[in-house]
Amino acid sequence: MLDLKFIREHPEIVRDAIVKKNLKLDLGALLELDAKIQAAKKQTEDVQAESNRIAKSIPSADTATRPELIARGKALKTELATLEPSLRDLEAELRGLMLQVPQIPWVGSPVGPDDSGNIETRRVGTPRAFDFAPLDHVALIEKNNWGDLERIARISGSRSYALRGDLALYEQALLRFATQVMLEDDFTFMTLPSYAREEVFVGHGQFPAARDQVFTFENETLKKELINDLKQVSFASESAQQELLNSSIASDRRRDLLEWKELFQNMIKRIESSMGDRFLSGTAEVLLNSLHAGEILELDALPKTYAAISPCFRAEAGAAGRDTRGLIRVHQFNKVEQYVLMAADADQSAAMFDRMLGNSEKILAALELPYRVLEVCTGDMGTGKFRQIDIESWVPSENAYRETHSCSALHDWQARRTGLRYRDADGKPRFGFTLNNTALATPRILVMLLENHQNADGTVRVPLALQPFMGKATLEPSR
């Protein structure tokens, strides 16, 4: 979300951002609606002011004028009964549009329509030249009995993974190692649930735009009951029912219909309660971002630097058929996430961005993986992002780099949605800036670690920095 005042004063900048981010949003309609609201607000407030004045004067009024004042109050109340709801509706509509307004991207971000516009800025490390025919990670897992990819698919469905023996331990060691790196940079370690309420996802920015990427809590029992009920009720809609109720039909038939109407309304209620009011988060960032929602933090409490580990859930809608093999793209994975809430200062945010990117690179260096750094273009970065850098690590079997890290600066876009404020040096409440970045996500990183560090005999070398966490130098076959 942007400051509405800023949008009013700089519509051309916002319009430019909408174009650069390849969004469909009618800024003209938004501004028109805003103007309409301002007028409606003035009108409503004038009536409210008079109403307040009259209500205040009644206790001290004499009995003769009192009925007159009460009558006037009643009239104003009637007037407000139409003004207030319509204002509320307009404001809700505006809020819906405001949620779609993008953050103005950094001037240094390349302009492009999609990931084809991303620019590689650096390569670190050189892909290894194998003196034997290397296996891909799935073959390595099968050869060493390090997982149950096919079995778990039968149990949990596609995009699931199960690890065994050394590889299962390796996943834990990696997460612990990444946590350690974050602790060394003075981040506060946290664990959080992987689920939250709807408004948390709105604050984060994933809702309303990317709602289909998120799994939800639902009540399966209620759903089944409802389906059974639906099979018994043949009405297409409530209006169809109403039509029947209003028609002249025999009274006993009518009573049936009334009973059905009650049943129908009851079902609507239950459908609503079965839909669930909680959602599974795709990253700890979602919850961390709401940790201080609604608070006004003191300046000296900032920055809040958090490293949190959590299971992450992604529906992967729209990715059907892509990366179905192996560990690249799964519905549930684990991640150590970096998240920062800080004062609203562009330079400090840029410095923090570099620091967080540095943490990821430190981890990749320790994992001894070749990677490249991409400056993500305007059309590929999220709506709310100010700047985004992705890191892709080398996958020998694909002869390609694949995304393992994503570092973002949002400036105040998330903070405005979420209500993340602090008192600046003048004591004024201000929205903060937020940033986030992957520290390490498993199991995807295992793809790179297995393939890049495999030995000719199919075992896999553990990088030196990981060995204290793994307790051994080589991953050995599992029984």
Place this chain on the structure above:
RNA sequence: GGAGGGUUGGCCGAGCGGUUGAUGGCAGCAGUCUUGAAAACUGCAGUGGGGGAAACUCCACCGGGGGUUCAAAUCCCUCACCCUCCGCCA
């Protein structure tokens, strides 16, 4: 799952239909006093939005939403959360 009790400004805590945007205390800021600090005293001080050069002024907000009333922090409904007791349980 059952039965009660709560949710008020940065924090604590009054108020339970009518100058209450909210008594009081703590913390905060400014001043008096003091060499300085502390203490004491005095004053300022919520959040968001509108108007105004300013003084100032108007609107909304006492967990969220809805309602009753000329008038709601105060009454009613509903949702969320917290606490206590019972039941169940990793």
